[in-house]
Amino acid sequence: MEFYDKVKTSADFISERVKERPSMGIILGSGLGELVELMEDKEIIPYRDIPYFPVSKVEGHAGNLVIGRVGTEVLMVMQGRFHYYEGFSMRELTYPVFVMKLLGVEKLIVTNACGGINRSFHPGDLMLITDFINTAWDNPLIGDNDERFGLRFPDMSEPYSRELIELAKSAAGRLSIEYKEGVYAMHQGPYYETAAEIRMYERIGADAVGMSTVPETIAASYLGIKTLAIACITNMATGIRTGKHSHEEVLRIAAEAGDRLLEWVKEIIVSEKRS
Numbered sequence: 001m002e003f004y005d006k007v008k009t010s011a012d013f014i015s016e017r018v019k020e021r022p023s024m025g026i027i028l029g030s031g032l033g034e035l036v037e038l039m040e041d042k043e044i045i046p047y048r049d050i051p052y053f054p055v056s057k058v059e060g061h062a063g064n065l066v067i068g069r070v071g072t073e074v075l076m077v078m079q080g081r082f083h084y085y086e087g088f089s090m091r092e093l094t095y096p097v098f099v100m101k102l103l104g105v106e107k108l109i110v111t112n113a114c115g116g117i118n119r120s121f122h123p124g125d126l127m128l129i130t131d132f133i134n135t136a137w138d139n140p141l142i143g144d145n146d147e148r149f150g151l152r153f154p155d156m157s158e159p160y161s162r163e164l165i166e167l168a169k170s171a172a173g174r175l176s177i178e179y180k181e182g183v184y185a186m187h188q189g190p191y192y193e194t195a196a197e198i199r200m201y202e203r204i205g206a207d208a209v210g211m212s213t214v215p216e217t218i219a220a221s222y223l224g225i226k227t228l229a230i231a232c233i234t235n236m237a238t239g240i241r242t243g244k245h246s247h248e249e250v251l252r253i254a255a256e257a258g259d260r261l262l263e264w265v266k267e268i269i270v271s272e273k274r275s
């Protein structure tokens with residue numbers, strides 16, 4: 001079966017299960033998943049029930065699509081995301097973004113936990129991602145192109161929507177939330193970078209580094225979905241400060257910053273609907 005037809009089958013399955021079609025997609029990073037608790041009229045669909053949908057092999061990982069409302073905006077939230085380091089191909093791990101497109105999603109908000117490279121950053125900082133560097137050296141558009149989705153050679157000069165960035169900044173202003181801005185580089189993972197790799201990332205202009213977000217951004221941009229991404233700096237990257245990394249530390253700092261991020265994302269969703 002052609003890729004397009006698989007995506008269509010998945011999207012048709014989902015639209016039969018929900019009352020209203022989502023207009024905004026949300027992909028949340030480690031320790032940042034509490035948005036789902038605020039949603040109303042929720043329909044929860046396990047990934048494994050959706051034809052052709054990828055399923056994480058990691059035991060204990062939530063794997064649900066949650067479709068419901070925050071205010072008047074109908075959201076499609078991925079409870080559990082897919083990572084390149086799990087062994088998914090770039091095309092597989094961005095499959096949900098293609099499904100979002102056929103369901104009518106026009107805007108996407110992505111969050112993540114990542115390491116800070118910019119020396120003015122601190123753990124717990126939130127960073128609006130203004131651009132990316134694809135140092136995963138792979139992307140979801142490689143392979144056959146179906147023009148029904150997008151162009152063979154898509155522009156990537158505005159991977160993050162300037163309009164949504166402005167909206168996010170005004171929302172932060174209203175809530176007195178401080179934020180940084182910067183460029184996010186993707187490292188394949190799952191190991192945290194070496195100090196020499198971080199020196200390279202710093203020299204090529206990255207402010208932060210993490211193991212996600214870039215594939216979803218590339219797919220969304222190609223599909224004409226406007227994207228906003230907010231990173232939570234959970235630690236300073238290797239060698240920027242001494243000390244070893246641990247996933248527990250990443251989750252702890254992400255959870256501490258989570259309330260601020262959640263409040264911010266909620267305000268963005270509500271004001272986006274008004275604008």
Ligand code: HPA
Pocket residue numbers: 113114115116187192193209210211234235236237238245250
């Ligand atoms: N590097 C890569 N990914 C990460 C980091 C990091 O330092 N912290 C959280 N995710």
